[in-house]
Amino acid sequence: MENRYKNCVIVTSSFQRVKDGPWIPEAHLMCNNTASTGKSFYVRPDDHQGFETQTEADIFAIQFAKQWIDQASI
Numbered sequence: 001m002e003n004r005y006k007n008c009v010i011v012t013s014s015f016q017r018v019k020d021g022p023w024i025p026e027a028h029l030m031c032n033n034t035a036s037t038g039k040s041f042y043v044r045p046d047d048h049q050g051f052e053t054q055t056e057a058d059i060f061a062i063q064f065a066k067q068w069i070d071q072a073s074i
Helices: 054-072
Strands: 002-005 008-012 027-031 039-043
Touching (some): 027 054
Antiparallel strands (some): 002 008
């Protein structure tokens, strides 16, 4: 799932640590602006237990990435 926010492209990369385990939300950010030209980041919450479906994890990952972008002033 791909989403644009501010000067970044957010691509979800949620995953399962074990087969049939919970989906862990994760996003890959590719940002271009004056402060961070061409920088790339992977972001995910440290303490999240996961979701039952990849779609749920991806939706959460996008929301988390947007908050991360705002806090990082990217």
